[in-house]
Amino acid sequence: MADHPILEVENLCTTFSRGGTALPAVRDVSFALGKGQVQGLVGESGSGKSVTLRSILGLARHYGEVSGSVRWQGQELTTMSERQLRKIRGREIAMIFQEPMTSLNPLLTVGTQLTETLKAHTDLGRRARRDRAIEMLDHVGIPAAASRLGEYPHQFSGGMRQRVMIAIALAASPKLLLADEPTTALDVTIQAQILDLILKLADEMSMGVVLVTHDLGVVAQTCDTVSVMYAGRVVEQGDVRQVLQTPRHPYTEGLMRSVPQDVPPRTQLYSVPGTPPSLFSLPKGCAFAPRCQAAGKACQTARPSLQDIAPGRQTACFNPLPATQEDAA
Amino acid sequence: MTQTVMKIDDLHLSFPVSRSLLDVVQRKPGKAVNALNGVSLELQQGETLGVVGESGCGKSTLARCIVRLYEPTSGEIHFDAENIFGAAARKDRSYNRRVQMMFQDPYSSLNPRMTTGDILAEALRVHQMRPEAEIAGRVAELLELVRLPQDAVDKLPHEFSGGQRQRIAIARALAVEPEVLIADELVSALDVSVQAQVVNLLLELQERLQLTILFVAHDLRLVRHVSNRVAVIYLGRIVEIGDSETLFSAPSHPYSQALLSAAPSLDPDDKGAAIQLEGELPSPLNVPPGCPFHVRCRHVTAQCRTVIPELRALEGRGEVACHHAEEINHHA
Ligand SMILES: Nc1ncnc2c1ncn2[C@@H]1O[C@H](COP(=O)(O)OP(=O)(O)OP(=O)(O)O)[C@@H](O)[C@H]1O
Ligand SMILES: Nc1ncnc2c1ncn2[C@@H]1O[C@H](COP(=O)(O)OP(=O)(O)OP(=O)(O)O)[C@@H](O)[C@H]1O
Ligand code: SF4
Ligand code: SF4
Ligand SMILES: [Mg+2]
Ligand SMILES: [Mg+2]
Numbered sequence: 001m002a003d004h005p006i007l008e009v010e011n012l013c014t015t016f017s018r019g020g021t022a023l024p025a026v027r028d029v030s031f032a033l034g035k036g037q038v039q040g041l042v043g044e045s046g047s048g049k050s051v052t053l054r055s056i057l058g059l060a061r062h063y064g065e066v067s068g069s070v071r072w073q074g075q076e077l078t079t080m081s082e083r084q085l086r087k088i089r090g091r092e093i094a095m096i097f098q099e100p101m102t103s104l105n106p107l108l109t110v111g112t113q114l115t116e117t118l119k120a121h122t123d124l125g126r127r128a129r130r131d132r133a134i135e136m137l138d139h140v141g142i143p144a145a146a147s148r149l150g151e152y153p154h155q156f157s158g159g160m161r162q163r164v165m166i167a168i169a170l171a172a173s174p175k176l177l178l179a180d181e182p183t184t185a186l187d188v189t190i191q192a193q194i195l196d197l198i199l200k201l202a203d204e205m206s207m208g209v210v211l212v213t214h215d216l217g218v219v220a221q222t223c224d225t226v227s228v229m230y231a232g233r234v235v236e237q238g239d240v241r242q243v244l245q246t247p248r249h250p251y252t253e254g255l256m257r258s259v260p261q262d263v264p265p266r267t268q269l270y271s272v273p274g275t276p277p278s279l280f281s282l283p284k285g286c287a288f289a290p291r292c293q294a295a296g297k298a299c300q301t302a303r304p305s306l307q308d309i310a311p312g313r314q315t316a317c318f319n320p321l322p323a324t325q326e327d328a329a
Numbered sequence: 330m331t332q333t334v335m336k337i338d339d340l341h342l343s344f345p346v347s348r349s350l351l352d353v354v355q356r357k358p359g360k361a362v363n364a365l366n367g368v369s370l371e372l373q374q375g376e377t378l379g380v381v382g383e384s385g386c387g388k389s390t391l392a393r394c395i396v397r398l399y400e401p402t403s404g405e406i407h408f409d410a411e412n413i414f415g416a417a418a419r420k421d422r423s424y425n426r427r428v429q430m431m432f433q434d435p436y437s438s439l440n441p442r443m444t445t446g447d448i449l450a451e452a453l454r455v456h457q458m459r460p461e462a463e464i465a466g467r468v469a470e471l472l473e474l475v476r477l478p479q480d481a482v483d484k485l486p487h488e489f490s491g492g493q494r495q496r497i498a499i500a501r502a503l504a505v506e507p508e509v510l511i512a513d514e515l516v517s518a519l520d521v522s523v524q525a526q527v528v529n530l531l532l533e534l535q536e537r538l539q540l541t542i543l544f545v546a547h548d549l550r551l552v553r554h555v556s557n558r559v560a561v562i563y564l565g566r567i568v569e570i571g572d573s574e575t576l577f578s579a580p581s582h583p584y585s586q587a588l589l590s591a592a593p594s595l596d597p598d599d600k601g602a603a604i605q606l607e608g609e610l611p612s613p614l615n616v617p618p619g620c621p622f623h624v625r626c627r628h629v630t631a632q633c634r635t636v637i638p639e640l641r642a643l644e645g646r647g648e649v650a651c652h653h654a655e656e657i658n659h660h661a
Binding site: 018042043044045046047050098099102143144147148151155156157158159160162163181184185186187188189190191192195214215216217218220221240241244245254255256258259260261263265266267268269270271272275278280 | 344346360362377381382383384385386389390437476477478480488489490493495514517518519520521522523524525526528529532533547548549550551553554555556557573574587588591592593594595596597598600603606611612614615
């Protein structure tokens with residue numbers, strides 16, 4: 001792992017307010033990302049993954065309160081002026097948003113949206129921008145790219161729109177990619193192609209990547225490290241092999257068990273019992289306690305903090321699952 | 330006794346592409362995106378038919394035709410033995426209730442200015458599912474059904490996470506007690522645990538209400554888990570269809586084989602043996618002659634370049650549209 005992280009997130013907290021009540025969407029998220037490193041972010045829907053990415057990019061502060069620190073190549077982003085941030089966004093740090101239909105402009109052709117990005121973030125001339133746009137669409141697997149530049153987003157399939165978003169994000173060769181579910185709408189062959197492209201850029205251009213995904217197979221195949229979020233907090237993080245193969249937090253284990261693998265077809269799948277807590281009324285102790293089979297008395301009253309349990313491995317649980325022999329050794 | 334609830338017959342749909350000025354000047358003919366190129370299939374009552382295929386191959390277009398958002402260029406869809414595009418069926422609003430679609434992009438299909446409670450109540454009122462006095466109670470039931478907290482009632486769509494919004498869309502579809510559910514990437518935005526809950530819910534509702542489900546998804550593990558049968562689509566055509574377990578354990582069409590081999594393994598050390606597809610990515614603007622897969626197929630022969638293979642039954646497998654299915658699978 002790189003000794004000099006390019007991105008350091010420390011105690012990141014983002015709070016929204018609704019009707020005078022505070023909604024703690026992200027709490028004390030901390031991680032560091034090295035050059036060319038790919039970090040996964042998984043967790044329950046509503047656990048704060050997208051808000052974390054938006055907070056890193058300085059978008060969340062427009063509608064929420066952000067505290068903590070985000071250092072990008074040594075510069076503090078949380079206090080940076082919007083004007084300075086704009087220079088970094090798109091050029092150094094690019095983001096692929098979760099909902100491609102709402103983040104593409106429906107009134108502009110796909111070609112225009114790509115070339116405008118290139119105009120804003122590169123020094124390429126008109127001709128070169130068009131060539132680069134076609135090249136990028138080609139990279140992300142849009143067939144007959146040149147003849148589809150003049151089309152509007154609604155004329156593309158869901159997965160094609162998503163690929164356009166990816167092309168736009170990668171067009172200016174960013175140093176950090178924040179990718180929110182970039183491949184969920186894609187078939188597995190295209191997904192593999194795009195993940196390969198991202199990995200290649202991570203490797204050759206030292207691009208760091210924070211990848212939000214629900215697909216644990218994608219995490220396994222692309223990420224170096226992974227953080228698992230629950231109710232706004234990281235509950236477990238570390239090396240991808242260790243976390244997926246020997247989860248120590250009961251929620252991570254529940255996620256792994258929910259994957260339909262080695263279960264008889266059309267039978268009920270395992271799913272973590274209960275529902276996630278409302279962020280307005282979080283339990284006093286561990287947020288996972290009402291759904292946790294391992295919950296003890298302490299869990300009801302105190303909140304476990306994220307602790308080192310092995311080198312590079314952290315979990316926030318009073319009763320972590322046993323490590324295997326391998327881990328113990 | 331299986332009963333056919335829906336019969337789709339030779340469906341074609343092409344979208345005209347607006348011509349650029351250059352094309353007009355050069356008198357190039359207008360182009361078209363051939364999204365569906367002759368899809369035929371039957372839905373049996375109470376079954377789940379999984380639909381998989383490359384992004385852009387026409388899955389959503391097929392789904393949208395079924396709920397009459399798109400009108401096919403040719404071909405027919407029969408529901409209860411009636412052509413849904415016929416004049417009589419057009420007037421019959423009950424089809425819109427009995428066949429419900431859940432969209433790939435829940436955000437754009439939910440009115441941003443309506444609260445969850447209003448969205449659900451509206452669905453109940455439009456189709457007169459409940460007397461006014463029972464609406465609030467039914468809304469609460471629906472939220473419970475999709476496991477949204479009760480305080481979701483007064484929230485607006487943007488106040489939810491992506492996955493929570495998806496559950497609102499599911500609740501809305503279920504509100505009108507449909508017979509056929511068209512689920513287009515229904516659970517793709519959900520984390521695996523919620524995915525499991527929704528899948529459990531679908532399986533349970535299906536059993537209880539004899540729901541028929543068309544399940545479009547890219548997650549092959551999930552499709553395998555929920556489906557009785559699976560259809561593999563390539564460039565607007567079904568290239569393989571059959572029993573889910575048979576197809577997943579022994580795909581017969583070269584495209585199905587490549588597709589299934591690309592599913593990412595849960596084991597970081599298992600890099601898999603994905604079959605690399607060579608050649609140009611296909612474009613629905615320009616569907617290759619003969620077998621649409623021939624430009625990328627390892628087994629291509631001269632015949633494949635000119636003759637379109639028809640779907641036909643393959644011994645011990647489902648139906649496959651490949652000239653050389655026997656040889657290919659004999660060696661496999
Ligand atoms: N603009 C906003 N205003 C108020 N609350 C918000 C806003 N955006 C998100 N939230 C809330 O913050 C919490 C975290 O949302 P976020 O979108 O980060 O979830 P997520 O982990 O990305 O979930 P998913 O996997 O479903 O996309 C949710 O409870 C959501 O309702
Ligand atoms: N309204 C439209 N106008 C023009 N072309 C369209 C329209 N809707 C879809 N298409 C085209 O039809 C083809 C099939 O699209 P469709 O949305 O059915 O794909 P899909 O299989 O659902 O893909 P995905 O897995 O990415 O959602 C694509 O080439 C798409 O660009
Ligand atoms: S701290 Fe307690 S309740 Fe929370 S995950 Fe660990 S065992 Fe379960
Ligand atoms: S018909 Fe020919 S080109 Fe098409 S899949 Fe079969 S072998 Fe390949
Ligand atoms: Mg999200
Ligand atoms: Mg689609």
